[in-house]
Amino acid sequence: MPLWVIATLIAAAAQTGRNAAQARLTPLLGTLGATQVRFLYGLPFALLFLATITLVTGEALPVPDGKMLGFVALGAMAQIGATALMLAAIAARGLATTTAWIKTEPVILAVTGAVLLGDPLTLPAFGAVALATLGVVVLARPAPGTARIAPAIMGVSAAALFGLSAVGFRGAILALPEGSAALRAAFALVLALTLQTLVLGAYLAIRASEAFFASLRLWRQSLGAGALGAFASQFWFLAFALTSAVNVRTLALVEVAFALIVGYLAFGQRLDRRQAIGLGLLCLGVGLLLRLEGTG
Numbered sequence: 001m002p003l004w005v006i007a008t009l010i011a012a013a014a015q016t017g018r019n020a021a022q023a024r025l026t027p028l029l030g031t032l033g034a035t036q037v038r039f040l041y042g043l044p045f046a047l048l049f050l051a052t053i054t055l056v057t058g059e060a061l062p063v064p065d066g067k068m069l070g071f072v073a074l075g076a077m078a079q080i081g082a083t084a085l086m087l088a089a090i091a092a093r094g095l096a097t098t099t100a101w102i103k104t105e106p107v108i109l110a111v112t113g114a115v116l117l118g119d120p121l122t123l124p125a126f127g128a129v130a131l132a133t134l135g136v137v138v139l140a141r142p143a144p145g146t147a148r149i150a151p152a153i154m155g156v157s158a159a160a161l162f163g164l165s166a167v168g169f170r171g172a173i174l175a176l177p178e179g180s181a182a183l184r185a186a187f188a189l190v191l192a193l194t195l196q197t198l199v200l201g202a203y204l205a206i207r208a209s210e211a212f213f214a215s216l217r218l219w220r221q222s223l224g225a226g227a228l229g230a231f232a233s234q235f236w237f238l239a240f241a242l243t244s245a246v247n248v249r250t251l252a253l254v255e256v257a258f259a260l261i262v263g264y265l266a267f268g269q270r271l272d273r274r275q276a277i278g279l280g281l282l283c284l285g286v287g288l289l290l291r292l293e294g295t296g
Contacts, residue, residue, distance in 0.1 A: 011235035018228035033211030041226020068175035075168025082161035092151035101155025132285025138278035185237035
């Protein structure tokens with residue numbers, strides 16, 4: 001099994017846990033405070049990952065150029081906005097449904113990755129992406145009488161920003177001139193988390209100091225979310241270093257299945273017939289993509 005598949009599956013599982021941990025912190029810290037936890041408490045773990053890689057491999061840290069830093073900034077800022085929108089949507093509609101909305105991201109990535117990074121995309125591959133995305137759209141459709149447009153808009157907007165952040169992060173990794181995939185991924189992650197911690201931390205300290213200091217007081221609860229976030233991000237970045245962002249994010253649609261399990265166990269959210277059909281389409285699309293990539 002290719003390394004990018006393994007890395008993506010590990011990242012998807014870890015991210016589901018992180019999303020649930022952040023969702024539990026949102027009532028205590030507010031949306032932006034819970035967003036800050038992902039970056040502030042993830043950075044020390046990202047630094048640890050980078051230090052471990054350099055010690056084990058003996059590689060020197062790469063030297064970033066302006067293009068690399070620009071891509072990092074694009075990914076980092078888009079991810080801040082996407083995370084805030086995601087947490088707001090979770091609070092309104094639940095973890096599993098919000099995750100499904102967010103996973104409309106691959107269709108956006110299929111176009112932006114091809115245009116901005118030159119990642120190849122064949123017609124059959126786009127069909128697989130579209131099929132998997134149709135699955136999450138079916139899965140996410142609210143039951144009759146429960147539809148609310150605002151959470152849906154937040155979820156789809158988060159998807160667009162997550163797609164843009166994936167393009168930015170893969171572009172940053174590809175822009176580094178030297179180093180193994182693991183080193184370039186870890187280095188880009190540290191730069192991204194540093195920028196995100198400084199920008200969002202400064203904003204909260206000035207505009208929402210209550211949430212900022214609450215995130216410091218609740219460090220024990222926040223540390224787990226930060227650790228899971230850094231662990232997930234490390235494997236996302238590694239996968240981005242190994243294959244196109246659209247391949248990674250399409251396979252990552254399995255996170256919807258993980259979210260359904262967590263949603264049932266943690267929040268009592270049950271799977272109905274419509275969601276089962278959507279999940280089946282999702283799995284079919286992901287399976288087709290893997291076959292096209294030579295992994296089936």
